[in-house]
Amino acid sequence: MSETTTTLLGQASRTRREARLERVLPGTPDAVWAAWTDPALLPSWFGPVLAGxxxxxxxxxxxxxxxxxxxxxxxxxxxxxxELLEHTWRYIGESADSVLRVEISPAGDGTLLRLRHGDLPPEVDPADYCAGWHMYTDAMEARLQGREPVADSDARWLELLPAYSAAAE
Known part of the structure; x- marks a missing residue:
């Protein structure tokens, strides 16, 4: 999947208060797991671990x-x-914890990533999270391929948000 596409990778549900995304990433399940959990790798696609x-x-x-x-x-x-990482998620300024569930499994020569970000607080639009996870997994895909992710993640999120908002349930 190219970082220039706005083809939806998931669905936002305002009624269920969740964002879902599914994509096949390059590399093994171990490599994708490490990208999610290794403090040395997280900054390359998401951001640094500040504590813990x-x-x-x-x-x-x-x-x-x-x-x-x-x-x-x-x-x-x-x-x-x-294969499974699930944790609470409290974004600065949000009124409550949400729950992020990441499932990782082999898929041909790559790895299937299934992401469910649920129990989103009422002030959050799930479409924002769908666009965000699409943007972040674009960056992860680039890193897994040995490429630099797009430099302006905000611009990428803004490019994706209208499509996820329009398709939200």
Whole structure:
């Protein structure tokens, strides 16, 4: 999938308060798992780990891409390496924790990533998260292929958001 496409990779549901995304990424399930969980790899596609370390029953704080100072506090609920990661997600300024579930499985020469970000608080539009996860997994795909992700993640998110908003349930 090219970083220039706006073909939807998932569905936002305002009624169910969730964002879902599915895509095949290059590399093995172990490589995709490491991208999600290794503090040395997270900055290459998402952002740095500011506190704590991802791991079973651990809490950690991430910073998102871009220059906003966005922070996300996560508490691991399920850790089944290399196939399932589930944790709470509290984005700065949101009124409640949501739950991010990432399922990883082999898919031919690549890896199928299934992402469900649910229990989103009422002030959040799930389409925002669909566009965001599309943008972030674009960056992950680029890194897994040994390429640099797009430099302006905000512009990429803004490019994707109208399509996810229009298709939201």
């Amino acid at each position: 370390v991802p791991g079973p029953d651990q809490e950690y704080v991430l910073e998102g891409r871009g220059d906003h100072g966005d922070t996300i506090t996560c508490r691991v609920l399920r850790w089944r390496e290399p």
